[in-house]
Each structure stands twice: as C-alpha cells, then as structure tokens.
Amino acid sequence: MEIKTRNEGTRLTISVSGRVDTVTAPELEAGLKFGDAECVVIDLADVPYMSSAGLRLLLTAHKTMLARGGELQIAGVQPSVKEVLDITGFSGILNLV
C-alpha cells in the first residue's frame, strides 16, 4: 500500500493506492494524520478493494473531522469499493465526492 499526502492550505489530500484489508489497514491508520486541516480528502481512486478494517478507519476519520468542525470527503471511489459502502450503508453517512 502507498499513501501520499498533499497540503493545499487548510485542505489536505491523502491519496491511497492498493488493497485496504485487515493487514494493510494499520498502515493506512498511521498515515491518516490530519494536522490542522479543515477539509480532508481521502482519494481512493487507486483502491480496488476495501474490507471492514478500512471502513472502520473511514468512519473514525469522519467522526474526528466532525468533532473538530471540519469536513471529510471521500473521492474517486471505485465501483467495487462503492458496493461495500452501499452494503453497509456507509455511502449515506460518508461524504462521497
């Protein structure tokens, strides 16, 4: 898994590539550092697969950003990952762009 971050003022973009599963999720968790960003975009365009371990991180990130009055956007979701979000009802909770 590869994680790249790009800071644009108060906007932080975190680009993830590779499978997000039980084994790789801790790597992603370590990479999800938001600093003072008011808007965080997690770009999943290169994530073909995500299991519940990844969903838990997205939900935690969403709650963290809400608690500090910020916003979390999930971008570039692939159909296979979108299906997981739909099955769990997360697509209605998370801000997919």
Added chain:
Amino acid sequence: MTFAASKFKSFLPAATFAMAAEFLMGMSDSVICGHILGETGLSAVNLMQGVFEIVTFAGMMVTVGTSVFFATELGAMHLRRARGYFTLGCLSSVAAGLLAAAVLAIVRAPVIAAFGASPEVSAMTSSYWLWFLPAAVLQPVAFFLGTMCYTDGDAKLSFYSYIAQLVGNCALSIPLTMSFGAAGCAAGTGLGSLLAVVVLLFHFRRKGCMLGFSRHFLLSDLLRMARTSFGDGSKNLGKATLMFALNVYVISHFGSEMLPVLAVAVMTIGISEIFDGVANAAQPLASVYIGEKNVVLTKRVMRIAVLTALVEGCGAMMLLMACPDVMLSLAGVNDPVILPEGRLAVRLVSLSLPGLALVLLFNSYYVFIKREILSTVLTLSAVLVAPLALFTAGGALCGVHGFWFALGVAPCAALVAVSLYLLFREGRARFPFILPEDREKSLRVFDLALDPVEICAASAAVEAHLREKGVEERRAAKAALLVEEALMVVRDHNSGRRILAEVTADTGNGLSLVLRDDGEIFDITDADAQVSSLRCYLVSNLMTEIPNRRNITTTGFNRNIFKL
C-alpha cells in the same frame, strides 16, 4: 499442513484403531480358542472364517451404501434425503442381520460336513457356529451404527464402541470358553456386539449429530444402496469363498494337521483389514468432495491415502518378515513339528500386505465415485480369483511352499493386471482416480491457517484467480471480501486456537465459493446472527446480499457454500 491433510490425519488414528479392533475382534476368538482349547480349537474357529466374512458382508451390504449416500446428500446440502438414507439403513441392517443368521442356521450342518475335517474339529465348529447366530444378528447393526457415527464426525465414539466390543468380547469369552468350550466363546462374541450397540446410541445425544430419522426415502434407494455396497462388500463375499476353498484344499491336499498353519496364515492375511482404516479415514472427506464435484480435493485426499496405505502395507510386511513368531505365538501354535512351516507361511503370505492395502483402498474409492463394477472386479480379482488360481497352481507345482507363496503374490498380481487394464482403457491422465478432467480447470483451492496475513493473502489470491478466469471486477472483489470477512469472523469466534481452513473457488457453473474450517461449529451464513462488531455487521449484510448460501456441519467441520 492443508485442511484436507489435517482432517485425514485426525480421522486416521480412530479409523485405523477401529479396524485394528475389528481385526483383533475377528482374531480374538481364534486366539482365545487356540490358547484355551488348543490347536483343535484354533482349527475349529478357522473353519468359521468364511462365516465371519458372510456376516461382515451382510453388514457391509447395508452400511457402505448408506454411509456414501448419507455423506453425498449432506455434501449436496440435502439433509432430509440424507436422513432418509439413514432410516432405510437402520431398518436394513436389522433385516440383514436376521437374514444372515437364518441362512447360517440352515447351511450349518451341510457346510461343516463338506469341509471333511476330523470329528473333533467338526464337533467344535458345529457348537461354535450354533452359538454364533445371535452375534450374526447383532454385528451388522453394530457395524452400521459405528460407521454412521464415524461418518457423522463422531470418530471417538465409533472408536470407543470398537473398544467396548473388543474388551467386552474378550472379558466375557475367556471365562465362557473355559466353562462351556467353543460355544461359550461364540456367546461372548455376541454379548460384545450388544455392548457396542449400547455405546453407539450415545451419539444421538451429541450436539451437532446429523443422524436422524426421516421418511424421505424410496424403496428404490435400497437397490441403489445395495448396488453401491456390493462393490465394497464383494471383498467379504470373495474372502468367504476363498476361506471355504482354502480350508477344503488344505484338508484334502495337506491333511487336517496343516489347519493350524493355515489358521496362522489366514490371521496374517487378516492384518490387511487394518489397512481398510485408510479408506475409512478418507471416506468422510472424499465423499463430501465428490458430492461437491471437487476433483482437485478428491485427488488430493486420495493421494494422501495411497501413500498412507503403502507405508502401512510395507511396514507390516517388513515387520512380519523379521518376526514371524509374533503370529504363531498369538495363535497359540507351539508344536515344534509345525513351527518351521508356520514361520515360512507367515513370511510368504505377508508379501500380500502392500498389494492388499492398495486393493482395499481402491475398492472403497471406486465405490465412492460410483464405479461399483470396477470396484467389484478389482476386489474379486485380488481376494478370490488370483489367489484361487495361483494357490491351485502353486500347490500342484511346488507343494505346500508353492501354496503359501502363491497366496502371498496373488493380490499384487491382480492389482498389476487391473491397473494395466485401466491404463489402457482410461489413459494415463485419468489413471488411477478416473475423474472428469474438465472440472479441474474451473476449480482452485486455497489452503490457509486462520491468521490475518494468510486470510488476506487468500482473499487477494481468490480475487486474482477470478479476474484471470474472466469474472467481472465487482463480483471478484465481492468474493474476496466474503473470504476475508467471513474467515476473520471465524477466527474471532475461535480466539486463541489454530484453525485451518480451505477455500474453493469454482467458476464451472456460475461462481461459487466453498469455505471450510475446523473451528467451533457455528453458522456464518445466518443473516440474523448477533452483531458485535463492524465486521459482523458487514458479514450479516453480505449474507442478505447473497440469497443463495448454505451452511451445513459436515463430518464435524463447518462448511459454507455461496453462489455469487
């Protein structure tokens, strides 16, 4: 170690001990009579060997078919049909026992007269035979229930029942023989069988017992069961015929004084019964894999079984070559005049053991795959036709030494002949398992221990395999998700234990996944299961998304089938 190898290994000791107990049971009466009543007693019980085989045949005719169809129907997730077979088998085992006892009662006097043995031996055989009739009714029932408990995954209880039968038989037969002679020995055998039936009834109190009664059977099922059973049971019928022929031949050509040596040779060949434990260990797994049309796993489990059979057969042969006196001491033969001949006989007939180990395994295997005629031909060639032809020729050409040698090489000769025929007829690619080759291309099996790294690797491998097979990305990802989440839930359910699992991805007819694990029995496919984590929530929702799913406990392990 793979899931299949691990399950086979877990079944093997109980199956082998069960067959060893059965061998000891068959041998125990010879040993008891030999030691208490002398060589006349040993010869008298040896004349009964054919009768023992007929009673075993009666039990086999019901049990093998029921066990195969029960496991196959469970494999296809048809529980009520499986129970229908069990019900029919129960009724038939009682009927088979009664029928065997009735036939044996009728033919007792003419058969004993036909042997032409000495008056002392004939009188003792007649007395034993009469008191053996209750055992003839009970043994098919005990054998049936024992095999069905085993097929249902209760290998321990099945094993305990054999121990109860063996210990009960010995504990009762010894004092009864001392008091009442050969008749007492036979009565003890019947009481031992009754004890085994009582022990086996405890299986019905076990959690996860899939045996039960159902009216979902047809009388035509009985014919199917009998046809399937005949392949496996034919070996006992063949052995019964051979035993009668051997006794008559030895008495007429070498005299009644050679009967104790023949008894020891027959006991040596009888060791091969223990090797049937290999087929019994493979049967619960192989039948389920065959029911799923999973040729990859069927071959895998059978290859392990072939190797095991060879090791057992060659090991026993080498042991007996080195120490033939073990068999002579067991039988209570200590006459210095016949000891040298006895040693030579044991050494020569022990040559048959590796061949018999393979013959018995393939005899059962061809029954599993519904090639009953092939099974029957192989078995009858190895246990009847080849020995009969070769011992007649060997005895005529080289006397008694040629006779023992012919008995030793006959099974191997038959095995080679049948193998050559199969190679010629089926081709090298299909030999010796004779399974459809096209199924192999659509199947892929992944073995793993349930730890996160292996689970995620299997999930990724399933996805990559399905993409390679042209399955669209979303379905492949869903299959991978199912593998990871379901197996992680199984792992969480068995925290602290090492669990082995097996995932089969089948693209042959649509897309299906089979997940097997040897963890605690529970139903992963239950969409209404209690949700205690995000993972459980996802699995529960996934189950709602996959309406075509089944969970069934199969021979003591979890099996889940999903059609995606």
